[in-house]
Amino acid sequence: MTAPRTGILGSGRTAVGRTPGIDSLMLHARAARAAVEDAGVDPVDIDGIVTMGSFTRDYVMHSSVVAEYLGLRGIRYADVVRIGGASAAGAVTRAVDAIDAGRCALVLVVSGDDQLSGLTRDLAVKGMAENRHFQYEAPYGVTTPAAFALMARLHLARHGIDDDQLAHVTVQSRRTASKLPDAMYGTPCVADDVNTSKPIADPLRMLHCAPIADGGGAVIVGRGRPDDVVAVLGSGEAHSNGHLVFNPVDGPSAGAASAARAFALAGVRPADLGAAQVYDCFASVVAQLMEEAGLAPPGQALDRFADGEYDHDGALPVNLNGGLLSGGHPGIPGGMLHVVEAVEQVRGTARLPVADGRPVFVHCMGGILSNHASLVLGRAS
Amino acid sequence: MTALLPGAPRSVEAAEFWDAMADGRLLVQQCVHCGRWRAPRTVTCPDCGCWDSRWLPPPGPARLVTCTVVRRAPSAEWGEHAPYGVAIVEPAPGCRLLAGTDWLPDAADLGRPVVVTVVAGQGGPRLVASRADNTDTDGAETAA
Numbered sequence: 001m002t003a004p005r006t007g008i009l010g011s012g013r014t015a016v017g018r019t020p021g022i023d024s025l026m027l028h029a030r031a032a033r034a035a036v037e038d039a040g041v042d043p044v045d046i047d048g049i050v051t052m053g054s055f056t057r058d059y060v061m062h063s064s065v066v067a068e069y070l071g072l073r074g075i076r077y078a079d080v081v082r083i084g085g086a087s088a089a090g091a092v093t094r095a096v097d098a099i100d101a102g103r104c105a106l107v108l109v110v111s112g113d114d115q116l117s118g119l120t121r122d123l124a125v126k127g128m129a130e131n132r133h134f135q136y137e138a139p140y141g142v143t144t145p146a147a148f149a150l151m152a153r154l155h156l157a158r159h160g161i162d163d164d165q166l167a168h169v170t171v172q173s174r175r176t177a178s179k180l181p182d183a184m185y186g187t188p189c190v191a192d193d194v195n196t197s198k199p200i201a202d203p204l205r206m207l208h209c210a211p212i213a214d215g216g217g218a219v220i221v222g223r224g225r226p227d228d229v230v231a232v233l234g235s236g237e238a239h240s241n242g243h244l245v246f247n248p249v250d251g252p253s254a255g256a257a258s259a260a261r262a263f264a265l266a267g268v269r270p271a272d273l274g275a276a277q278v279y280d281c282f283a284s285v286v287a288q289l290m291e292e293a294g295l296a297p298p299g300q301a302l303d304r305f306a307d308g309e310y311d312h313d314g315a316l317p318v319n320l321n322g323g324l325l326s327g328g329h330p331g332i333p334g335g336m337l338h339v340v341e342a343v344e345q346v347r348g349t350a351r352l353p354v355a356d357g358r359p360v361f362v363h364c365m366g367g368i369l370s371n372h373a374s375l376v377l378g379r380a381s
Numbered sequence: 382m383t384a385l386l387p388g389a390p391r392s393v394e395a396a397e398f399w400d401a402m403a404d405g406r407l408l409v410q411q412c413v414h415c416g417r418w419r420a421p422r423t424v425t426c427p428d429c430g431c432w433d434s435r436w437l438p439p440p441g442p443a444r445l446v447t448c449t450v451v452r453r454a455p456s457a458e459w460g461e462h463a464p465y466g467v468a469i470v471e472p473a474p475g476c477r478l479l480a481g482t483d484w485l486p487d488a489a490d491l492g493r494p495v496v497v498t499v500v501a502g503q504g505g506p507r508l509v510a511s512r513a514d515n516t517d518t519d520g521a522e523t524a525a
Contacts, residue, residue: 137479139505140481141454141459143453149449150449151447153448153449153491154491199453201453202450202487245469245477245479249446249447249469
């Protein structure tokens with residue numbers, strides 16, 4: 001008899017887009033129910049919960065409020081992971097660690113937010129103020145796209161790439177999304193559409209930016225037969241700083257170290273992957289992270305996007321759910337959508353199944369390329 | 382361009398820095414143990430862990446590390462100034478600070494030598510980068 005293995009037993013997600021009237025807690029509940037039913041577990045057996053807070057309706061004891069809302073009474077392990085967009089992958093790792101340490105047996109990892117419908121002007125202003133350093137950044141009118149634009153400018157210059165090449169990421173994303181029934185932006189586009197879209201912060205234009213959305217995702221982490229679980233074969237994290245102005249700018253972001261650690265612990269090479277889910281809040285971010293994770297040679301990710309190598313039928317399919325760029329970006333839960341898609345790819349239940357039993361890489365990123373958490377998911381047996 | 386823009390509030394953790402900024406001068410931090418320059422302030426030296434530092438004028442020359450032009454502003458207040466330039470500048474080796482720019486910078490400006498001046502704004506002092514080799518006067522801005 002094979003020893004049980006800790007891993008992901010099930011996953012679920014909500015519709016992603018505009019869902020007015022469904023607030024953050026309700027999105028948590030919908031995603032949680034989908035994951036619980038997918039895993040085939042009983043809610044009363046859940047004894048651990050890991051959440052990631054909310055932008056629209058946060059609580060200091062956020063995970064306890066979510067557990068309370070769901071009616072979960074037997075929680076022995078509760079955590080709120082707050083490492084920005086990296087939280088989802090980081091939360092999965094913490095859930096696995098908690099189980100392996102004997103602190104709990106069945107963990108709900110869940111995130112949901114109504115960023116599109118529930119964001120008041122006051123909350124938006126508050127978010128801007130919190131995310132930009134009040135002394136060293138706020139006085140310069142640096143928007144979130146502008147912060148990523150500063151990093152994109154550096155990445156393009158480092159490799160001598162023209163601004164208009166960034167369009168290939170969005171074109172691939174829309175092309176992938178067009179094969180799905182429910183993507184927020186599922187109409188194919190061409191590079192010219194991207195390169196003539198409204199300029200936001202040079203070199204980024206509107207179609208390089210992921211659209212804000214409502215949505216959520218969840219996974220159930222527990223122990224099961226190796227054939228039944230999606231194992232975390234390896235995970236890594238790296239956190240370089242908290243504000244844009246402290247970013248490393250003379251070399252790769254901390255993403256390189258995060259991905260390298262995940263691959264090393266998994267004993268998996270990028271060439272072994274069946275698919276990759278790479279955080280894509282902006283088109284430039286995907287290209288940079290692909291290269292830093294070793295999924296593309298330095299400076300060549302955009303060429304490969306253009307050549308279709310990352311399409312669902314390409315050499316390394318990337319962001320099979322349309323990513324955040326075309327699937328929609330609910331904020332912190334955006335990382336969970338990447339994790340959920342990777343789980344579905346490993347199990348072969350994805351809408352565009354491509355992994356065919358091979359491992360799937362997930363890279364989640366927070367801040368302005370400052371917080372990174374990577375996973376290599378796959379079958380343990 | 383800076384008159385209406387919100388400035389930086391002072392903080393006690395870098396009082397010397399903000400005193401100098403209010404006086405129109407930029408200071409950066411230097412580790413008293415290993416001599417590493419740093420900006421913005423950190424409590425310990427990232428290289429050697431030393432807790433003690435001194436504040437000095439940056440030895441320069443400053444260069445532009447990266448830049449953008451914000452074309453969609455975050456608020457109506459900023460919208461009056463859009464498009465406007467933002468840069469990460471290196472006033473001393475290893476130091477990184479944000480600065481406004483007195484021109485609309487592009488990819489060709491990366492690595493360019495700049496002069497970083499402190500300009501008084503309505504909400505407080507802020508940094509503005511000018512092209513060190515600039516000979517034209519489009520949108521030129523003088524230090525406060």
